[in-house]
Amino acid sequence: LVGSEMCIRDRTEEDVQSQIDSLLSQNTTTQQITDRAAADGDTVNIDYVGTVDGVAFTGGTYSGYSLTLGSGSFIDGFEDQIVGHKPGETFEGNVTFPVFSVTLNYISEEILPELTDAWVEENFSSTDGVHTVEDLRDEYQKMLYQNNLNTAVMNYLLANSTFKDLPKEVTDYQVNQCLNYYSTLAGYY
Numbered sequence: 001l002v003g004s005e006m007c008i009r010d011r012t013e014e015d016v017q018s019q020i021d022s023l024l025s026q027n028t029t030t031q032q033i034t035d036r037a038a039a040d041g042d043t044v045n046i047d048y049v050g051t052v053d054g055v056a057f058t059g060g061t062y063s064g065y066s067l068t069l070g071s072g073s074f075i076d077g078f079e080d081q082i083v084g085h086k087p088g089e090t091f092e093g094n095v096t097f098p099v100f101s102v103t104l105n106y107i108s109e110e111i112l113p114e115l116t117d118a119w120v121e122e123n124f125s126s127t128d129g130v131h132t133v134e135d136l137r138d139e140y141q142k143m144l145y146q147n148n149l150n151t152a153v154m155n156y157l158l159a160n161s162t163f164k165d166l167p168k169e170v171t172d173y174q175v176n177q178c179l180n181y182y183s184t185l186a187g188y189y
Helices: 004-026 117-124 133-159 167-186
Strands: 029-033 045-054 053-067 091-094 099-111
Touching: 004 133, 053 099, 117 133
Parallel strands: none
Antiparallel strands: 029 099, 045 053, 045 099, 091 099
């Protein structure tokens, strides 16, 4: 276990930062951008009406659709025609067979929160003793150390243990659990 403990200490700082980065990513917010033209890769919110020979077709109209430009999720050429337009503009998008009247409502941008003491206090005030960035790092350090230690102990036990056959009662119990589950499920039908 001594060698495993050394490995645990070496990896913890990097793992703590990885956990914090993941936490910040999970807490991104979106902001509407209305003061610039749309570019490839932007997520835009659009309203559109598709027409063939001037008549709207079924399934060709939508309001408030979020589309990532360049994703290829629309008819070829449709997304390219949105690039360069600003929010508030209405324009014609000509593609292979339908014509779309498109209104670009806004561009969405993800905002990663800044890791500050105020952000930690706001998001972790119910967690005992976590009020600052340093408290958060310490909490993740403890959690990761414990998880890594548990893994090291389990690995040691698995490597140094001999297992015999499972008692028949254990396998019979599991089989009966499965049979009861599927019998109940079949009863619903």
